[in-house]
Amino acid sequence: MTLRLALLASALAFATLPAHAAEPQKSKYRSAQEILEASPAQDWRRLDPANTLYLELESGRVIIELAPAFAPEHVGNIRTLAHEGFWNGLSIYRSQDNWVVQFGDPTEEESQRKSMGSAKPKLPAEFERKAxxxxxxxxxxxxxxxxQVGFVDGFPAARDPKTGQAWMAHCYATLGAGRDTAADSSNATELYVVIGQSPRQLDRNITVVGRVVKGMELLSVLKxxxxxMGMYADKADYTPIRAIRLASDVPEAERTPLELLRTDSRSFTDATEARRNRRDPWYVRPAGHIDVCNVPLPVRSPKK
Amino acid sequence: MTLRLALLASALAFATLPAHAAEPQKSKYRSAQEILEASPAQDWRRLDPANTLYLELESGRVIIELAPAFAPEHVGNIRTLAHEGFWNGLSIYRSQDNWVVQFGDPTEEESQRKSMGSAKPKLPAEFERKAxxxxxxxxxxxxxxxxQVGFVDGFPAARDPKTGQAWMAHCYATLGAGRDTAADSSNATELYVVIGQSPRQLDRNITVVGRVVKGMELLSVLKxxxxxMGMYADKADYTPIRAIRLASDVPEAERTPLELLRTDSRSFTDATEARRNRRDPWYVRPAGHIDVCNVPLPVRSPKK
Structure with a gap:
């Protein structure tokens, strides 16, 4: 009964399926895992170091892909802030269950906050853009x-054919820029990462700047x-940020090379269909549907 | 700029809204929090101790409401197992990011597993029921x-008018009974709790037995x-279970009294609408929609 430990194979992991004598009518079904294992090299893309952030914690490295196509001004500021070491020595100061973790400088008094250096003090709201x-x-x-929902450059996104606008969707691992009541009050210093059920009600209400592609398990477990609101009352609960750096500012030998499955690839389409209509032995009833925030976005280390 | 700390008020918390001079056209809008604060006593129900599990961890108490209307056989076994102390001294042995934590007895060899006492060794699959x-x-x-989606006795649920069947929806905090490949292989000893994006593809593929109503933050942070699969390789990572007890087996003075908002109440309908179409100052664009797994299910301590 070793299958006992195979129950609930994850939608997000390349779980090993139990060996099964394929039934004739199922012989053509390939699991998402099998599709990915057979995927050609060109279905994968390398992360661009100029577009990649390393959030360095004591527990390890969280890797973020930025989304300049949707939030060029915010990403510009983030690049400047990272390059100048703004977040180094700051903290994750908020962890709210089924909602977000948030980091930056929580100092309420503006005059006492860490200097933004040469980053822009004021940014426009970047909630949506022309599609x-x-x-x-x-x-x-x-x-x-x-x-409509789908993916743009690997990011979960939505669009409205009537207005011709597109925007990023809030899913697990989405990175956004916290703001006050004014729509244009985010300056990209205070960033949050979604750690729970997709809060899609935030879509088009706040600027999304990217997505964690590796290391969510270092953020999601924070007390x-x-x-x-999940703001720590005791600073002893803060998680120190050793550094946030652009990968392009990190010596090549210290970078973490990663490949992401292209969302415009046949392998991605096929793997998504294999998850939408599962025919592996465990599933009794294929869903016939998949939510944009339930679609895994596979990441791997490049083959040597 | 103290609002800085109010950004991203949670959909799940009774967040304090910033004081605002109400604009005339918004004067009739009441936030979900305001609706709940003004709700009459009869819109709340007490948890039934015979239907409530206390999962006692070193970090505190996780409170679970069971769903006998959907899984009478599984809930029957759970009551027996809890009453006889089956889980006491066992562990949470699995924590998979954006998926589930799971507890029980992970021993692979059936003959070496903890005795189920007088619980039934074999249960039927309880994936759906007549609606x-x-x-x-x-x-x-x-x-x-x-x-269709909605709520049955406070549980997120779905139904199909064509088949006349109803089933429980997998949302954050859903409690289910792990199984092997055979649909009827769950015996209710191995239970999982959803800690990430709602894995609705599991609906009607596994038996849901209840929901965590308080204490998710003790489970969601486990390494x-x-x-x-998130099965710990090192037993040192296991989280010990001090006990799982039926509240009705716990002396009354040691129980945690809780009230849940009735999902058939006007307050619930109104609070859900206030979240579907937010008009508080922070939101620029009301979603006009809410997902069954994004609807908060409010819990409170009874007023003294």
């Missing part, structure tokens, strides 16, 4: 929050702060 | 995974085990 010059890999599945 | 004699509080919002 017509974006390559949008449409997911055929319905979505309650937006007319929760007190309700309702 | 026609269930009070179903329908959510008007569309859902990609099921024809993740190694990929792909």
């Amino acid at each position: 017509d010059d974006l390559k949008f890999d449409v997911l055929p599945d319905s979505d309650g929050w937006a007319p 929760r702060g007190p309700e309702p | 026609d004699d269930l009070k179903f509080d329908v959510l008007p919002d569309s859902d990609g995974w099921a024809p 993740r085990g190694p990929e792909p």
Whole structure:
């Protein structure tokens, strides 16, 4: 009964399936894992170091891909802030269950906050953008929050054909820029990462700047702060940030090379379909549907 | 700029809203928090001790409501197992990021596993049930995974008018019974709790037995085990279970009294609408939609 330990194979992991004598009618089904294992090299892309952040914690490295196509001004500031070491020595000061972790400088008094150096003190809201010059890999599945969902350059996204606008979707691992009540009050110093159920109600209400592609398990386990907001009352609960650096500022030998499955690849489409309509032995009833935030975005170390 | 700390007020918490001079056209809007604060006593229900599990960890108490209406056989076994102390001294042995934590007895060799006492060794799959004699509080919002979604006795649920069947939805905090490949291979000793994005593809593929109503933050922070399944390789990573007890087996003075908002109450309907179409000052664009797994299910301590 060793299968006992195989129960609940993850939608997010390349779980090993139990060996099974394939039934004739299922002989053509390939699991997402099998599709990925057989995927050609060109279906994968390398992370661009100029577009990659390393959030260095005592527990390890969290790797973030930035989204300049959606938030050019915020990403510009983030690059400057990282290059100048703004976050080094600051902390993760918020962890709210089923919501977000947040980091930066929590000092309330503006005059006492860490200097933003040569970053811009004021940025526009970048909640959505024109869709017509974006390559949008449409997911055929319905979505309650937006007319259409899919992926742009590997990021979960949505668009509205009527308005011609596109925006990034808030899913697990989404990185956004905290703001006050004014829509244009984010300056990209205070960043949050989604650690729970996709809070899609935030879509088009706040600027999304990227996505954690590796290391979520270092953020998602942080002790929760007190309700309702999860801001730690005790600074001893802060998680220190050793550094946030652009990968391009890191010596090549210290970088973490990663490949991401292209969301416009056949392998991605096929793996998503294999998850939408599972025919592996464990599943009794294929869902016939997948939510944009349930689609795994595979990451791997490059083959040597 | 103290609002800086109010950014990203949680959909799940009774967050304090900043004081604002109400604009005339918004004067009738009440936030979910305001609705809950003004809710009449009869809109709340007490947890039934015979239907409540206390999962006692070193870090505190996790409180679970069982769902006998959907999984009577599994809940029967759980009551027996808890009453006889089956889980006492066992562990949480699995923590997989954005997926589940799981507890019970991970021993692979069946003959060496802890005795189930007088619990039934074999249970039927309880994936769905007849809907026609269930009070179903329908959510008007569309859902990609099921024809209809809503709540039954406070549990997120779905139903299909064509088949006349209803089932529980996998959301954050859902408690289910792990199984092997055979649909009827769960015996309710190995239980999992969802700690990430709602894995709705599991709906009707596994038996859901209840929901964590308080204490998720004690489970969601557990160090993740190694990929792909999150089963800890090192037993030192196990989280010991002091006890799992039925609240009705616990002396009354040691119980945690809780009230849950009735999902068939006006306050619940109104609070959900206030979240579907937010008009508090922070939100620029109301979503016009809410997902069944994004609807908060409020819990409070009874007023003294």
